[in-house]
Amino acid sequence: MTEGDFRDFVATRSPALLRTAYLLTGDWHRAEDLVQTALTKTYLAWRKLGAIEAVEPYTRKVLVNTATSWWRRRWHGERPTADLPDRPGPDHADDLLVRDVLWRQVQKLPIRQRAVLVLRYYEDQTEMETARLLGVSVGTVKSQTSRALGTLRTRLSPGMADLPDLKGAAR
């Protein structure tokens, strides 16, 4: 694989990597740093990877593992949300409000649980693939998912009663 292949890979896959990185970190600048770090490690391993189909799984694994290691090293309190980029959809204010509440709670989860949720419910990865990416067993993925959903349900229960029904707002 050549440097051109690497550039090709970055051009086509970096938007998706950045989205995942943002969901893992909750901060755009940190997400960019995370992707940059993952891509640098990928390029360092470029010749060893051998085949192009091995690249994205490798990069994703580095991305997730780097995010969790950063979490361990750094302060990880509640993430500020004031700097979120503008998004389309101003006519869905109620819907966005509900999701914003949920998003804030997701950001308070431990990084492993958040990573499981992002991989399972944003990337639609299987439990097996999620386990492989995180380097854990399928059972751990199941228990982390269950624990994260339980935590979210508990934290959202009182507040959700006052908010508009998500299904109704979305559909």
Add this chain to the structure above:
Amino acid sequence: MNPRADLEEDLRRSFTTQASGLPQPGGLADHAIGAARSIRRRRRLTAGVAAIVLLSGTAFAAVSSNLFSGTGNVAPGSSAAPTERPPAATTPRLPDTPVSNLAADGTVSIWLPQRQQAYTARVKGPDVQVKQLASGWLIVPSGADQQTEYVSFDGRTGSLPQKMSYVAVAPDGSRIAWRMGSSMYTGRVEADGALIQDSRTDAPPVGGPLAYNGTVVFVGRDAGAGRVLEPDMWRPADGPFRYTPGSKYYVAVVPEVTPSGEFVALTHNPNPPTPGAYVPSRSPEYGEGMLCMSRLDPSTMNIRSSRCTDLHLPYTAQLRLSPGGRHLGVTIRSDRTGEHQLAVYDIDKAFQSGWAPIRAFTGRYNDLGWEGELSLLVKGPEGLVRLRIDSPDPVPVAVPGFHYLQLIR
């Protein structure tokens, strides 16, 4: 009502909303390559210093040994830093196709091999979409501050007054659907590049037009690698966009539009999984995880006819119809086996008698375009090759001077 399912669904929507509209920084590849080279230099330097220290230490030990024992020990050769080969030169390749596009040094170009003609746009890459129209191309940059550019076949260029995204072109090559900000539009591009707007509606929070048959807009979120999330439809003649009940899960891959305006899609097989069988997804709507090739009713987007295949839910997949709509090329990578396949189907026979490909090629092909009814160009790890459905042998296609390329549709 299943509270767990509701929370999972809310999570999907929350993640989708949060991840939409993020800025796309440029220069990621350059930075990564630069940083990697810097790390390698540091590693070489460290290894070199270590080698010198080791050699010095060994020599000192040898001398010391000679001094103290009188034996003639020879310092063993120390392993030097790993030899750093320069990055392999990128082999420039470009297809000898009716149309192809590429981005070199950030500048987007379009190449017409038959005419030996190249066009250069003013729009900078690398994240651009190029869409072929009946009279030229639309070059749609990803940057929110960049205008869409029109390049006509006779070389005239001009900027459209809209900052578009999610552009879908109807089979007639003039009608288009697109997203701008929080709205979706349909309209047409005249031969001189003038954009005539026909209709407008509020867009869903994420996603936009992915396919358009001139009457119905197939809307969805491009999940990358050909996959679709949250598919839906908008029929401008019926008024504003509204979510279509029940449409959510069944379309798996961005559909193709036949010359007659029909949508052909890869859909999920809703049958329950066979006990003990591999199930690639937890969503019950995905059923057994196998895929069906389906014709969609353009009025309702419901499945009109369907033939299920032995293909699994894909990690990557692309559909490309031949210009006459006779053959369908499918690139797919199974998330179960990891195998790549490019299969060509006779679409009419397949819907009548089953999905046996008339030609299958094994290879990591991730982009394809038809040159006619029998020949297609595909992009793989070795560059571009031409495949004919009446021949098993791929033929490399090289055009000098280009770096990163995509096949234009």
